[in-house]
Amino acid sequence: MNITELTVHELQEKIKNKELTSEQITKAYIDRINEKENDVAAFVTICNDSLEQSKKIDEELNKENNIADGSLKGIPIGIKDNICTKGIKTTCSSKMLENFISPYDATVIEKIKSEQMPILGKLNMDEFAMGSSTENSAIKITHNPWNLNKVPGGSSGGSAAAVAANMVPWALGSDTGGSIREPASFCGVVGLKLTYGLVSRYGLVAFASSLDQIGPITKDVEDSAILLNVIAGHDEKDTTSYDRPKIDYTKSLKNDVKGLKIGVPKEFFGEGISEDVKAKLKESIEVYKSLGAEVEECSLGAVEYALATYYIIACAEASSNLGRFDGIRYGYRAKEFSDLKELYVNSRTEGFGDEVKRRIILGTYVLSSGYYDAYYKKAQKVRTYVKKQFDENFKKYDVLLTPVAPTTAFDIGQKKENPLEMYLADVCTVSINIASVPAISIPCGVGKDGMPIGMQLIGDRFSEEKLLNAAYTFEQKIKFRENYKPGFNK
Amino acid sequence: MNVDKNELLHIAKLSDLKIDEKEIDKYLSNLDNILEYVKILEKVPIADLDETIGANDNINVFRKDEVKTFENRDALLNNAPEIERDMFKIPKVL
Numbered sequence: 248m249n250i251t252e253l254t255v256h257e258l259q260e261k262i263k264n265k266e267l268t269s270e271q272i273t274k275a276y277i278d279r280i281n282e283k284e285n286d287v288a289a290f291v292t293i294c295n296d297s298l299e300q301s302k303k304i305d306e307e308l309n310k311e312n313n314i315a316d317g318s319l320k321g322i323p324i325g326i327k328d329n330i331c332t333k334g335i336k337t338t339c340s341s342k343m344l345e346n347f348i349s350p351y352d353a354t355v356i357e358k359i360k361s362e363q364m365p366i367l368g369k370l371n372m373d374e375f376a377m378g379s380s381t382e383n384s385a386i387k388i389t390h391n392p393w394n395l396n397k398v399p400g401g402s403s404g405g406s407a408a409a410v411a412a413n414m415v416p417w418a419l420g421s422d423t424g425g426s427i428r429e430p431a432s433f434c435g436v437v438g439l440k441l442t443y444g445l446v447s448r449y450g451l452v453a454f455a456s457s458l459d460q461i462g463p464i465t466k467d468v469e470d471s472a473i474l475l476n477v478i479a480g481h482d483e484k485d486t487t488s489y490d491r492p493k494i495d496y497t498k499s500l501k502n503d504v505k506g507l508k509i510g511v512p513k514e515f516f517g518e519g520i521s522e523d524v525k526a527k528l529k530e531s532i533e534v535y536k537s538l539g540a541e542v543e544e545c546s547l548g549a550v551e552y553a554l555a556t557y558y559i560i561a562c563a564e565a566s567s568n569l570g571r572f573d574g575i576r577y578g579y580r581a582k583e584f585s586d587l588k589e590l591y592v593n594s595r596t597e598g599f600g601d602e603v604k605r606r607i608i609l610g611t612y613v614l615s616s617g618y619y620d621a622y623y624k625k626a627q628k629v630r631t632y633v634k635k636q637f638d639e640n641f642k643k644y645d646v647l648l649t650p651v652a653p654t655t656a657f658d659i660g661q662k663k664e665n666p667l668e669m670y671l672a673d674v675c676t677v678s679i680n681i682a683s684v685p686a687i688s689i690p691c692g693v694g695k696d697g698m699p700i701g702m703q704l705i706g707d708r709f710s711e712e713k714l715l716n717a718a719y720t721f722e723q724k725i726k727f728r729e730n731y732k733p734g735f736n737k
Numbered sequence: 738m739n740v741d742k743n744e745l746l747h748i749a750k751l752s753d754l755k756i757d758e759k760e761i762d763k764y765l766s767n768l769d770n771i772l773e774y775v776k777i778l779e780k781v782p783i784a785d786l787d788e789t790i791g792a793n794d795n796i797n798v799f800r801k802d803e804v805k806t807f808e809n810r811d812a813l814l815n816n817a818p819e820i821e822r823d824m825f826k827i828p829k830v831l
């Protein structure tokens with residue numbers, strides 16, 4: 248048995264049946280990390296003490312004659328490096344936070360710890376989650392396990408690459424404009440961006456607070472439902488989190504989509520979307536039809552404006568959120584300065600990378616006197632326009648089906664010098680964050696280049712159960728994981 | 738050009754960032770490209786729409802105004818670049 252090939256729901260069963268111990272599982276993953284980290288470079292921090300934790304958890308598990316169904320005790324996890332972990336570095340892959348050790352846990356980490364899941368390490372990302380390729384990391388460049396010359400996507404590139412390479416059983420990422428879904432698509436794994444407010448953002452280092460949401464990156468849909476059960480819930484420390492009745496999302500996986508109404512917005516299949524991607528998506532539509540779903544073309548014209556809206560709103564919020572990095576209480580401080588103002592300016596100028604500075608400048612510009620109405624206020628109105636179009640569509644359809652990204656994973660270095668071209672990688676994903684709705688990215692096949700292609704299913708707010716069932720039913724039919732595996736090609 | 742050098746330097750100053758003389762052209766062109774791109778929003782029929790403020794419908798979320806002690810004070814101070822007698826140290830301001 249190759250332990251690291253197993254999904255989390257398979258690991259749960261093995262632990263319950265006493266076929267595997269937590270120590271065996273964690274050891275297998277640490278060995279795998281040691282074997283693959285040189286090639287993939289997914290980790291910012293590796294937590295070797297997770298093995299000690301596993302041994303302690305095993306002592307408890309040994310005493311339990313009947314391990315509870317759904318127990319996650321002893322199953323390890325990887326965490327994107329912008330989610331605060333007490334006592335473990337949280338760098339946001341930035342020189343600014345290179346040595347930052349959070350004095351507290353994010354709410355999602357408290358939940359993970361209460362399940363007794365050891366943390367295997369912190370995963371690489373674009374600096375402060377700004378990017379679509381993980382090339383903006385100040386720490387290292389992560390490589391796509393399917394082809395090491397390609398990017399893993401971003402910003403949760405380390406999380407997606409680590410899951411695809413079996414270096415972690417599952418991981419947490421964060422999604423502001425596609426940062427869970429695009430890397431999941433590029434790496435052939437499942438990524439779930441949740442309804443805004445379903446999961447607490449307390450302890451997630453803020454990029455754009457009205458768009459950010461933490462979510463699972465997993466090997467399959469069932470694992471996403473399991474991890475969602477752990478992290479969802481109201482939190483007093485995040486006033487934008489919703490207080491809703493607790494749901495067991497695994498119960499929504501029915502393997503049946505008969506009568507499910509799927510809309511396919513034609514604007515997502517226009518210019519700029521590669522023929523390869525279009526072809527696989529068309530095949531996927533046929534799969535849904537064969538499973539008894541009702542599929543119909545629809546229109547979501549507002550998507551044309553979503554990317555422009557997104558970059559104005561996200562950068563505006565980022566310019567404000569990143570104002571806190573001043574070299575005083577934590578983070579990088581410049582060596583040379585003559586007064587307090589220069590300390591701020593030099594620390595920020597030296598501590599932030601190019602893309603972060605570019606976005607702070609854009610954000611400050613659109614919020615500045617004279618431009619606020621023309622850019623920021625207008626974008627906030629267009630946000631309403633985008634939301635209304637989604638609302639209209641969800642009166643008719645249960646889910647919308649679109650590509651995740653215009654292409655498969657691109658070459659490392661290919662888009663690095665052209666920020667606008669890089670932003671276009673997010674063209675299919677940002678409208679979802681603008682509208683605060685959930686969406687899932689699941690692999691639907693591979694392109695001519697042998698790289699995975701993702702399908703995106705979008706649901707109305709708080710329709711995660713419907714969304715997960717639609718994804719699960721498709722996954723059970725096409726069995727992507729059984730048919731395709733990353734080859735670590737060089 | 739949507740933005741000139743003086744304007745860029747003003748924005749940099751507001752952002753507490755310094756732009757090196759030799760980087761100015763690159764920043765100007767990047768900023769100009771994106772400002773050109775977002776002009777697409779001029780086409781959207783938004784005259785009758787309200788702004789979206791906040792991403793969900795929660796309004797006036799209150800909790801009890803209670804003082805809570807943060808126990809992990811040392812870990813907090815350990816992150817500071819410079820401290821003196823349990824206080825953050827900054828350069829002279831007066």
